[in-house]
Amino acid sequence: MAFIDDYFARIGFHGEARADYATLKQLHLLHTCHIPFENLDVLLERPILLDDAHLADKLLSARRGGYCYEQNGVFTRALRELGFAVQDLGARVVLANPPEMPPRTHRLSLITLDDARWLADVGFGGQTLSTPIAFIPDAVQNTPHGSYRLIRNHDDYSLETRNDEGWQALYRFDLAHQYPADYLMANHFVSRWPDSHFRHHLLLALMRPDGGKITLLNRRVTRRVPGHPAATEELPNADALYDCLVEECGLALSHPVHGVSREALRAVMARLEQS
Secondary structure: OHHHHHHHHHHOOOOOOOOOHHHHHHHHHHHHHHOOEEOHHHHOOOOOOOOHHHHHHHHHHOOOOEOHHHHHHHHHHHHHHOOOEEEEEEEEEOOOOOOOOOOEEEEEEEEEEOOEEEEEOOOOHHHOOOOOEEOOEOOOEEEOOEEEEEEEEOOEEEEEEEEOOEEEEEEEEOOOOOOHHHHHHHHHHHHHOOOOHHHOOOEEEEEOOOOOEEEEEOOEEEEEOOOOOOEEEEOOOHHHHHHHHHHHOOOOOOOOOOOOOHHHHHHHHHHHHHO
């Protein structure tokens, strides 16, 4: 039970955990409010390892964040250890309206509880679901951090979110089971492909329990508080960014293996700003 205890401590879960919807919903929300989505290791040219030991060491012990393969890897491990029925899925990201259908580069999961199914995903950046949604097409479903819906397209589905302009498709997926090898290959592609978005921008997102969230795109930080317009600020330099990552986003950057020095972040940001 050491992993589960460490996971509960990392996300601030207290109480009795059961394989039921109440536990699933609480774990999902707490995860997105305590483990930031971030891609620092991609920018630092570090390998993104997906085995259980490395994921637990980085996200739990070192109190870092990660992207979808890491986030959902830790989350689904916890669910399985608690007795949940989890189906691993892969999605094609269409958020940027690509001219052609992209490959499967996103990890998510389908949870079955009795006769009901729930879409769970704790690793999609600023548009991450903060709670699971029922696997019911065409129904608008509200979460603490926005409204979503599933649209069926013949044999696959689109997850959409509502923004100021209307409905925006985030990704498309089918129900084909994904194996660890599928994630290994996709993870290698998105972390190493020269044109990958993760290699050219520093990204971070962290939900707040009150429905707010903080997101970063390089040195631009956006803070959202319920009932107020989003506030965006351009941080003046890499040192201010480092302070924001630690003090406001809760990243622990002093770990001997998974830590990030100020000098390393300065070098990363200098490279990004020159490209």
